[in-house]
Amino acid sequence: MGWVARLPARVQTKLLVAFLSIVGLLIVLGAVGLQVLSGVNDQTNELIKLQRRIAAYRQVQHDTTNQLYSISTALLLQDDRMLDAALRQLNQFGYDLDRMEFVAEVEAEVLGQVRQEYDRFTAGVTHVVELVRAGRTEEARKVQQAEIMPSADRLERLTNQLVNIAEADMVAAIETTEGAYGTSRLIVVSFAVGSILLALGLGYIISWSLIEPVKKIETRLRQIAAGDFAQQVAVANRDELGVLAGNVNQTSEQLGRLYQEVQARTAELARSVAELEALGEVSKAVNSTLDLDTVLQTIVAKAVQLSDTDAGTIYVFSSTRQQFRPRATYGMSDELIAAISDQAIGLNDPGIGDAARRRAPVQVPDLSEGTPSPAQKI
Secondary structure (H helix, E strand, O other), X not given: OHHHHHOOOOHHHHHHHHHHHHHHHHHHHHHHHHHHHHHHHHHHHHHHHHHHHHHHHHHHHHHHHHHHHHHHHHHHHOOHHHHHHHHHHHHHHXXXXXXXXXXXXXXXXXXXXXXXXXXXXXXXXXXXXXXHHOOOHHHHHHHHHHHHHHHHHHHHHHHHHHHHHHHHHHHHHHHHHHHHHHHHHHXXXXXXXXXXXXXXXXXXXXXXXXXXXXXXXXXXXXXXXXOOOOOOOOOOOOOHHHHHHHHHHHHHHHHHHHHHHHHHHHHHHHHHHHHHHHHHHHHHHHHHOOOHHHHXXXXXXXXXXXXXXXXXXXXXXXXXXXXXXEEEEEOOOHHHHHHHXXXXXXXXXXXXXXXHHHOOOOOOOOOOOOOOOHHHHO
C-alpha cells in the first residue's frame, strides 16, 4: 500500500484515478452483463425458432389428416362442394409446406422428401377428385387406397421424423440454455464480487494513503504542542501531504530553535534578576549595619549563589604579614574553615595571589592543571 503514497501525484489526481477506476469497473461489469444478456437472447431466439419448426411440422400433420378425412368424406358422399373444399385444403397444405421450408432450413434433405411426397399426394388427390366428378367412384376409391393412403402415411412418418428432430433439438437447446445461464450467472456473480472486492481494496488503499499521514501529522502536532521539538514526522507521500509533513518538520525545527533561544534568554534574565536581587541584598546589608563581618558574610553568600558553587571564602590581606587570611566564609564546615585559616597564602601564590596582583578576577578552568595553590592542598 505504500507504493500509492510514494506516487509523485497530487491527492486530487489519486482520487480522480480511483474514481475513474471504479467507473471503469462498473462499465466493464455492465458490458459483461450485456454480453450475457445477448447470449441469453440468442438462446431464446433459437428456442423460438425451434418452437416455430415444431408448430409447422405439426400443422403439416394436421393438414394431412384433414386431407384424408375430406377425401374420404367426399368419396363417400360424392359432394362437389366437399371436393372443392378438399382442393382448397391442398392449396393451404402447399402454403404450410412452403412455410415449413422457410423455418426448417436445417432439415433440407427430409424436407425434400416431404416435398416429393406432397407432390405425389397432391397428384393423387387431384386424380381422385377428377374420377369422382366423372362418376367413376369405385375407381376413385381404389386410387385412394392404392396411392393416397400410402402417400399420407409416408407424409405422416416424414413429418413425425421432423417433429422428433425438432423436439430433440429443443431438448438440447434447453439444456444448452440452462448450462449457458448457469455459466453466465457464475461469470456475472464472480465478476461482480471481484469488482466489489477490487473497489473496496482500491478505496482502502487510497484512504490509507491519505488517513495514515494525517494521523502521523496530527500526532506530531500534539508532540509539538507538548513542547517536544526533537522528533520528526516520517511520511512517504510525495503529494500535498508529503509537503505538509515537510513543512511541519521545518516548523518544528524553527520552533525548537526559538524555544532554546527563549530558554537561554530566560535563564540569562533570571541570572540578571538574581544578580540584581543579590546586589540589592548586599546594598541593604551595607546600609542597615556598620558591622563589616555581617556585610562580608552577605557578600560571600550571594557570590556563592550567583556563581552556582558549593562554598566560598573572602580573604583579607594583611600588609604587615604580607599574607591573606579568611575573613568571611559560606557553605564550609568548621573543620574546613580551621584548615584554610592555617594556610599561609602570599601575593606570589597562584590563585588568590594572582587575583590580588592583577586586581581582577581569575578563573581557573581545571584545578588539576598548573601549580596548585595552598588552599588546594587541604
